[in-house]
Amino acid sequence: MAQTPNDSSRDLLSHVLVPVAHEDDARTTATSLEPYRPTEVTALHVVEKGEGVPDKTPVEQSEEAATEAYAAFRTVFPDANDHTVYARDVVEAIFEAADEVDASAIAYRSRRGNRLVKFLSGDRSLKLVTQANRPVIALPEANTD
Template sequence: MDDPVDHDTHNMLAHVLLPVATENDARETARALAPYTPKRVTVLHVIEKGGGSPDKTPVEQSEEMAEAAAAAVRAEFPDAELETAYSRNVVDAIFEVASAIDASAIAYRSREGNRLVQFLSGDLSIKLVTQADRPVIALPRADD
């Protein structure tokens, strides 16, 4: 069977999509990714839309957060690009952007939270790793 995806590690790290939520999350996620030396990094900040209800944060504030997150990643990866997505579904937005930019992999750090928080949030990590059409790299969390 012909497999169009080359599972070679170097190709997997050719263009990594790095979804981040906040400036601090971006900084820590970039630090976790740095030892793997990806060739290209694109930062993704998803601005969650309310879908008929008020947005969680004003769009201008969310866009400022995206820029701050990108700046934090650029401390590790100076050429990192920024993509901003507006969506009600964070995981779908990650997959759509990964496809649009032809990312070789999606790399992320799991967010803190107990099982109840994970359940209430729909456990984005499980959706990322079980529904992706490309490799998903779960980065290690530093011991706090």
């Protein structure tokens, strides 16, 4: 019988999908995840597309940011997979990527922002934890001591 994301017998950390935004975020997120020792890890970078409006950044610049983020992530998880997607809705793209790579869970580190920024962005963290079809792990701040 194939396991589904909702199969409670599946190890939570067997294959963790980790969204990363840029190089520093990737390094910090990987450091936060490392103590939990997941079996397999896939770093995900979502290139935000405008769909009829100008993109936030040129695609080439976004792809370069993804490459740098993956390299930073691999300083902590050398065998990590990477997965890049192009989408307008970042949270939906994370869910779709989790399905594509058959992730057992999604692990993320909340990005700081004031209430206005969260309101305007639709508070992605809230959507991530309330609409996922698999476990979502909110990582604590990395201890940089």
